[in-house]
Structures are given as C-alpha cells and as structure tokens.
Amino acid sequence: MPKVKSEKKFRNHKETSSSTAGAQQGIRFNKDFGQHILKNPLIVTSMIEKAALQPTDTVLEIGPGTGNMTIKLLEKVKKVVACEVDPRMVAELQKRVQGTHLQNKLEIRVGDVLKNDLPFFDVCVANMPYQISSPFVFKLLMHRPFFKCAILMFQREFALRLTAKPGEKLYCRLSLNTQLLARVDHIMKVGKNNFRPPPKVESSVVRIEPKNPPPPINYQEWDGLTRIAFNRKNKTLGAEFKSTNVLNLLEKNFKIHCSLNNKPIPDSFDMKTKIEEILSKNNFAEKRARTMDIDDFLQLLHDFNSEGIHFS
Structure with a gap:
C-alpha cells in the first residue's frame, strides 16, 4: 500500500506579535474559501x-477571518458588519470580542456574500477572497444607497486590470466597466509573505x-455593446460587428424595436450595411476596443x- 502522508499542520509563531489568533489555536485555513489571513499589522493599519x-x-468587512482587521475597525467606528462564510472563523471572531466593549458594535453575517443583499454601510474594507473579486466589485458598485469608498485587497493582476487605461496590456472590459461607475486607484503593493498561509500570487x-x-x-x-466589442479586443470594430452571431442578434433586436414602436421596416433594409454606416459615422470601423475610452463607447x-x- 502507498504510504499515506500525514496532514500538514501550520506552525505556531507565538513569538511574533503579528501572529493571528487562528494560527495560535491551530485553525487550518480553507483554500476553497480563499483563506489567506493578513498577518502584518502595518498593512492592516495602513x-x-x-x-x-x-x-x-x-463599515462592511468581507472575509474577516480571525478578526485582525475587525478589531482595529471596531476601535474606530460606530459599527462593523462582518460577512464570513466559514463558521469556524465566525466562532473565532466572536471569542475575540466576547465580554469586551467592542461586542455590541459587531454584527456578523454568516453565508455567501454574493447570494445575499448587502447591508447599509458607509465604507467597505476587506482582504477579499480572490475567487469572488469580479462579481463582488460589481455587486458593490450597484449597491444603493451610495457608500463613500471601499479599500479592498485583490490579487495584483486583478487590481491592475481594474486600474488599467486604454492601450495598456491589461485594459479590458473589467477596466472599462469599473471606471464607468467609479474612480479606482492603486494604493499599495502587498507581498505574499504578509499572509498566512502565503498565497501563490502577489497582492x-x-x-x-x-x-x-x-x-x-x-x-x-x-x-451588450461592450461584450461584443471586447469579445476579441484586438480586432477592429468593423470586423467584430460583421460576425454572423452579432448581425443576427442586432437584427432580431431591431425588428422587436420597430414592432414595439410601430415603425415599418423597409424591404431594402440590410443590417450589415446599416452597421457599416453607423461605424463609419464617427470613424469607429477601424478602432479597436483595447484603445477606446469611456467617452468613445458612450458615443458609439x-x-x-x-x-x-x-x-x-
């Protein structure tokens, strides 16, 4: 029989002031939940x-883990709503505030933050589980009433996509859509050794x-427009809008629009010709999505x- 490897245990660095409560008590972090606990107190403070x-x-906090950031937040604000999917982490967090003056300022919501409505909050601060980064950003941006700002930790490449400008290598539909709805600034690089366990990527x-x-x-x-334009962001719009699928979709929508507005469709109408006319009007036919900014897409x-x- 093959030898069964014993399960690895995380070392307890009790001599380090930045050790997490979870590490000290032997909690094994669940990578399925993207659990990489931020252990550097200087980054938390920053x-x-x-x-x-x-x-x-x-304050809304996503993925509080064992509460390193939560405790510091509670000391500064009226209330913290912490959303956590792992019951073990919830228990750890409850232990840390139990019997203290911070207990009544903390509300813990257990469950998947993507499947539930967000509560009212003024500011969001979070070391994000990286696998939910994109859907969470858009859930955040569609939230009402408006919040003041969000300070979020992401995988480095994702963060650079959020802030990328037209013409840059990482510029994509995510960049465009985020910057349409918000001002986004890259404020800090965080090395992988600031986490326990260290992730495989920089943050x-x-x-x-x-x-x-x-x-x-x-x-x-x-x-709908940006999905088509960024389907192959290096192709010209003239080429992208000639595809059969795009022409069929737009022709179907056009017929519905005409029907709803009682507009007759001329017998000579040709969708391909119509699109070519529209793209030529403001010289969009030769443009590529990767070089177009928000104003270009609004005009188009x-x-x-x-x-x-x-x-x-």
Whole structure:
C-alpha cells in the first residue's frame, strides 16, 4: 500500500506579535474559501488609514477571518458588519470580542456574500477572497444607497486590470466597466509573505469611490455593446460587428424595436450595411476596443441607439 502522508499542520509563531489568533489555536485555513489571513499589522493599519474612517461610520468587512482587521475597525467606528462564510472563523471572531466593549458594535453575517443583499454601510474594507473579486466589485458598485469608498485587497493582476487605461496590456472590459461607475486607484503593493498561509500570487490594495450620480445610461445596453466589442479586443470594430452571431442578434433586436414602436421596416433594409454606416459615422470601423475610452463607447452606444439598433 502507498504510504499515506500525514496532514500538514501550520506552525505556531507565538513569538511574533503579528501572529493571528487562528494560527495560535491551530485553525487550518480553507483554500476553497480563499483563506489567506493578513498577518502584518502595518498593512492592516495602513488600509484602515486609507479608508479615512469617522467615528459615526458603519463599515462592511468581507472575509474577516480571525478578526485582525475587525478589531482595529471596531476601535474606530460606530459599527462593523462582518460577512464570513466559514463558521469556524465566525466562532473565532466572536471569542475575540466576547465580554469586551467592542461586542455590541459587531454584527456578523454568516453565508455567501454574493447570494445575499448587502447591508447599509458607509465604507467597505476587506482582504477579499480572490475567487469572488469580479462579481463582488460589481455587486458593490450597484449597491444603493451610495457608500463613500471601499479599500479592498485583490490579487495584483486583478487590481491592475481594474486600474488599467486604454492601450495598456491589461485594459479590458473589467477596466472599462469599473471606471464607468467609479474612480479606482492603486494604493499599495502587498507581498505574499504578509499572509498566512502565503498565497501563490502577489497582492495589491485599491481604493474604489463610486461616481455619484452615476452616468445616465442604460446599463443593459452598455453591457451588450461592450461584450461584443471586447469579445476579441484586438480586432477592429468593423470586423467584430460583421460576425454572423452579432448581425443576427442586432437584427432580431431591431425588428422587436420597430414592432414595439410601430415603425415599418423597409424591404431594402440590410443590417450589415446599416452597421457599416453607423461605424463609419464617427470613424469607429477601424478602432479597436483595447484603445477606446469611456467617452468613445458612450458615443458609439448613442450612434447605435439613435438608429434603432439595440443590444438588449
């Protein structure tokens, strides 16, 4: 029989002031939940400083783990709502505040934050489970009422995608959509050795401040347009919009639009020709999504919609 390897145990670094409560008590972190506990107190302090918290604030924290950041937040604000999926971490966090003056300022919500409505909050501060980064960012940006800002730890490449500008290698639909709805700034690099256990990737902290009011556009239309444009971001829009699938989708939407608005469709109407005319109007035919900014896409969406061409 093959030899069965014994389960690895995390060493207890009790001599280190930054050791987490969980590590000291032998908690094994669950990589399925993206559990990499931030152990460096200087980074925790720096993230909290960047949040510019007020004593009257309610803070939303995602993935509090054993509570290293939570405790520092509780000392500065009126309330912390901590969302945690792992019951073991919840128990650890409850232990740390039990019987202290911080206990009544902490509300713990157990479960998947993506499957539940977000509570009211003024500021979000979190060392994110990296596998939920993208859906959580958009859940955050669609949250109402508006919050002041979010200070979030992400995988380095994801953070750089959020902040990438047109023409840069990492610029993508994520960059465009995030920057449409918020101002995003890269504020800190964080090495993998600042976590227990160390992740395989480097990390970064970003600051996200939602635009209030948001741009007055139809987001379903915007989403439909940008999905097509970024399907192959290095191809010209002229080539991208010639694909059979795109032509069929837009023709179907056009017929529905005409039917709803009692507009007759000329017998000579040809969707391919119509799209070529629209793209040529403001010289978009030769442009590529990877070099286009928010204003370019707003103009392109207007050009299509004004001709009755819709994406949703």
